[in-house]
Amino acid sequence: xxxxxxxxxxxxxxxxxxxxxxxxxxxxxxxxxxxxxxxxxxxxxxxxxxxxxxxxxxxxxxxxxxxxxxxxxxxxxxxxxxxxxxxxxxxxxxxxxxxxxxx
Numbered sequence: 001x002x003x004x005x006x007x008x009x010x011x012x013x014x015x016x017x018x019x020x021x022x023x024x025x026x027x028x029x030x031x032x033x034x035x036x037x038x039x040x041x042x043x044x045x046x047x048x049x050x051x052x053x054x055x056x057x058x059x060x061x062x063x064x065x066x067x068x069x070x071x072x073x074x075x076x077x078x079x080x081x082x083x084x085x086x087x088x089x090x091x092x093x094x095x096x097x098x099x100x101x102x103x
Contacts, residue, residue: 042088043083043088043090044090045062045081045083045090046062046069046071046078046081046090046091046092047062047063047064047069047071047078047079047080047081048062048064048067048069049062049063049064050063050064050065050099050100051063051064051099055082058084058085058086059082059083059084059085060082060083060085061080061081061082061083061093062080062081062082062083063079063080063095063099064078064079064080064099065079065098065099065100066079066098066100067079071092072092073092073093073094074094078092078093078094078095079095079098079099080092080093080094080095080099081093
């Protein structure tokens with residue numbers, strides 16, 4: 001028969017394993033401070049944002065339908081772009097299909 005000390009040590013083992021896991025830090029607030037009620041232009045998206053999604057916590061992707069955007073890539077107008085939030089750097093992306101009917 002197991003002793004009470006042995007049984008207690010078995011109950012503590014899962015607590016030790018669980019206490020060693022790392023937790024995800026809470027999301028932070030934006031560091032940029034704007035003026036209430038106003039807009040601030042911080043960059044050029046390179047395309048109209050028909051679709052926009054957050055790919056990672058630092059990368060936003062913009063997808064446009066086929067149209068004549070001024071930035072060019074691969075011999076045609078850019079229809080997609082990526083925006084890195086930390087640096088406000090934009091880059092054209094070579095979309096190879098018309099996303100107009102994408103759902």
